[in-house]
Amino acid sequence: MKHLLTISLIALSTFLMGQDKKTAQVDIKTSTVCDMCVKTIEENLIYEKGVKSVSVDLASSRIHVEYTAKKTDPDAIRQAVTKLGYYADDLPGDPEAFKKLPDCCQKEGCGQPEKKE
Numbered sequence: 001m002k003h004l005l006t007i008s009l010i011a012l013s014t015f016l017m018g019q020d021k022k023t024a025q026v027d028i029k030t031s032t033v034c035d036m037c038v039k040t041i042e043e044n045l046i047y048e049k050g051v052k053s054v055s056v057d058l059a060s061s062r063i064h065v066e067y068t069a070k071k072t073d074p075d076a077i078r079q080a081v082t083k084l085g086y087y088a089d090d091l092p093g094d095p096e097a098f099k100k101l102p103d104c105c106q107k108e109g110c111g112q113p114e115k116k117e
Contacts, residue, residue: 007092008096018039022045022068022069022070023052023066023067023068023069024066024067024068024069025064025065025066025067025075026064026065026067026077027063027064028062028063028065028074028078028088028089029061029062029087029088030056030061030062030080030081030086030087030088031086031087031093032058032063032086032087032111033057033062033104033107034058034104034105034107035058036102036104036105037056037058037086037101037105038056038058038100039104040084040086040101040102041056041063041081041084041086042055042056043081043101044080044084045056045063045065045081045084047078048072048076048077048080048105049071049072050067050068050069050070050071050072050076051065051066051072051077052066052067052068053065053066063075063081063088064091066070066076068100072082079091082094082097084097085098085099085100085101085105086098086100104117
């Protein structure tokens with residue numbers, strides 16, 4: 001009986017570990033201007049539900065996010081970025097959050113999408 005229980009637990013744990021968690025990725029155009037922007041986004045976005053990894057490319061002003069598709073989606077991730085004060089694709093950053101960013105991050109247009117000419 002003891003062995004049957006052990007075998008059952010091993011089988012259950014193997015089954016649970018083998019479940020498909022479907023990791024997805026999204027790249028978001030944002031308004032980063034300095035290393036503090038990178039730090040703010042990477043350190044805060046990682047705590048969003050379902051987010052597995054975050055990396056910000058300052059040169060291209062893009063955020064690359066890997067996430068669990070069953071727990072979140074690109075729109076929720078974009079909303080989380082805007083709540084930090086940065087724009088996410090075409091969504092403007094939250095003005096109150098923008099005011100709380102370090103001075104170096106508050107350069108002109110940082111919280112708003114770039115103006116198209």
